[in-house]
Amino acid sequence: MSDPAKSQFMIKPSHRLMAGLVLALSNFMVVLDLTIANVSVPHIAGNLGITPDQGTWVITSYAVAEAITVPLTGWLVLRFGTVKMFLFSVAGFGLFSILCGLSPTLGMLVVCRIGQGLCGGPIMPITQTLLIRVFPPEMRGRAMGLWAMTTLLGPALGPIIGGTISDNWSWHWIFFINLPICILCILAGAKLLKPVETQTQILPIDKIGLGLLIFWIGCLQLMLDLGRDRDWFGDPMIVTLAILAAIGFLIFIIWELTEDHPIVDLRIFRHRGFTFGVIALALCFGAYFASIVIIPQWLQTPMGYTATSAGLVTAFTAMTAITAAPFVPRLMGRVDARIMVSGAVAWLGLMAVWRAQWTSGIDFWSLAAPQIVQGFAMGFFMIPLTSITLGAVRPEETASAAGLQNFLRTMAIAVSTSLALSVWGDAQRVSRNELAAKLQPDDVQRTLTNAGMSMDQSRQVISNLVEQEAIMLAVNHTFLIAALVLFVAAAIVWLSPRARPNVDISAAH
Incomplete structure (x- = not known):
């Protein structure tokens, strides 16, 4: 070369x-x-x-x-x-x-x-x-x-x-x-x-390793995408996919650790800083991207927002992240990267808790507020964490470490999308049942009928109200789980050693 x-x-x-x-x-x-x-x-x-x-x-x-x-x-x-x-x-x-x-x-x-x-x-x-x-x-x-x-x-x-x-x-x-x-x-x-x-x-090229990688990832993603529509492990197909994914993953690990030219160099995980750094990265990216998937669907379905308005709410985070990004390099080397990462990820967790307080009557700017505030933490999470992970490996391992880091980050996006939608869907069903149990439909129906509605109209109004609130409660529940994941990620960062100074992060992608 x-x-x-x-x-x-x-x-x-x-x-x-x-x-x-x-x-x-x-x-x-x-x-x-x-x-x-x-x-x-x-x-x-x-x-x-x-x-x-x-x-x-x-x-x-x-x-x-x-x-x-x-x-x-x-x-x-x-x-x-x-x-x-x-x-x-x-x-x-x-x-x-x-x-x-x-x-x-x-x-x-x-x-x-x-x-x-x-x-x-x-x-x-x-x-x-x-x-x-x-x-x-x-x-x-x-x-x-x-x-x-x-x-x-x-x-x-x-x-x-x-x-x-x-x-x-x-x-x-x-x-x-x-x-x-x-x-x-x-x-x-x-x-x-x-x-x-x-x-x-x-x-x-490690053809067997590549084949195993495609096999277990494909089985895992199919299980996650199809599971929520097929009663999860109550369906034989989902059980089969889960078993195949687990077996494929174990064989993949064994093969890659013994192969001279592995498609994924798993030996890099021997470095404590890299291991805990990428775990925190995957957890944080997964929890963050879950909100990018759920918020637009929730706003467009029961809330009646246009795709443009829903996209604007979602995008505020990245807009403020751009304004804060130039300040990150100035602090690199002066402040322990673990402090920057842990503080930023905990900040994202607090924003998830804030979103968990949303109601079905919330206005546009109340939706945008946590998204705007959240963005200021994004740069303080991504860049310093990269210095922690790449700074933990040997110089000749930097390219492989950067590739593996990006692989795990992208996989976290795919897996978290499926898991977040599953959690959201399950929470909707639970919330709907709980609301229906506490609701006194006869009294409500009588009130609506007295207000001039027909029997069918009053039943539809009650059904729509229960459905809207069940979806809202499910959104709150999903954000609380995301907050918990982010707080765990903020703590995991401290299991990594302090990043060495002057780390070359140009290989990160």
Whole structure:
């Protein structure tokens, strides 16, 4: 592989900015697609004639596929070249985006979202690698800052863009808008990035490990997505999937620990700082993303919000995160990273407790308030925690540690989406039964009848009221569980040793 210190001089200074913008835009597109479909799930479900729960497969399938390809990125760029792999990934992402928008059924949409994830997974780490090769050391800080801004802007704009498009045009266009971005990035990337192409070499690939990884993750995600509709372990199919996932996972661990060229280097978990750091990362990301999934669905279904308004409420967190992010590097090295992470994660937990006090009569700005306040903690969680995890491993293990960290983070998003919806659905049923037991329908029905309603109308009003309040109580219950998970994550951080100073986090992706 060519030396990045030398390859930077092969790009004209006048082209560096354009190359950096192309790479940042590509990363933005991939991150955007992780959240752009969240607020569009009700539109997709209504159009395809499926339940909202089934509509969330559009989210989880993308995240799982993306997680699977992340460990493969290192082998892919060595085998085919960094620039070629980047262009191929963007082209594949654009192709599957078109197919997603043309999908007439849920099955085709999920398959195409998997294709999107498989092509989009390598784009994030590859763009970081290319930024390091494009810019000289004295400019990399600003270049990585631009890249980091797109990572924060993606989740912020995703719900807003997705909601606006779904309300004013059609959900199909949340995928079609990727096409012009892909064409621009391919044409510009092919011209600008050619000088920093890397040498290729044929390396062995852990085919059995890759097969085991796909197998146990697939069984686990199918169990989580189908379980809530099939009475969980009361269904033989769910039991079978659970057993297969457990067996596949155990065999995968044994194989990876004994393989000379593992697809996932599990030996990195011997470092205490990395282990507890990524556990905290997974728990925090899972609990955080659960709210991004539940809030839009709750606001659009019983609360009557448009997708645009629901997306705006969801997006406030990332907007304030952008304003706070510049202050984080100034504190790095001066303050123990564990203090910053633990305080930020506990702050997120308090915001979850705040959201657990919501009522069905809440107004827009009362919904937005905890989202706005929560955003100020996001940067103080992500960047310092990366320094803890990557600072705990050996320098030659940094790339593998960063890949494994991103894999677990993406998997946490997929798993938490399914679990949060399951918890929310179960809590709705329990709350509905409890409300029905305490309600005195005869007295209420008599009052409504005296007010001029017919018998059927009064029954429908009572049913709607019970359903609305049951959903609201279930939302509160889910947020309380999320708060508990966040408080646990804040405590787990302290099981890691103090991060060493001057950690290079450029390999994090």
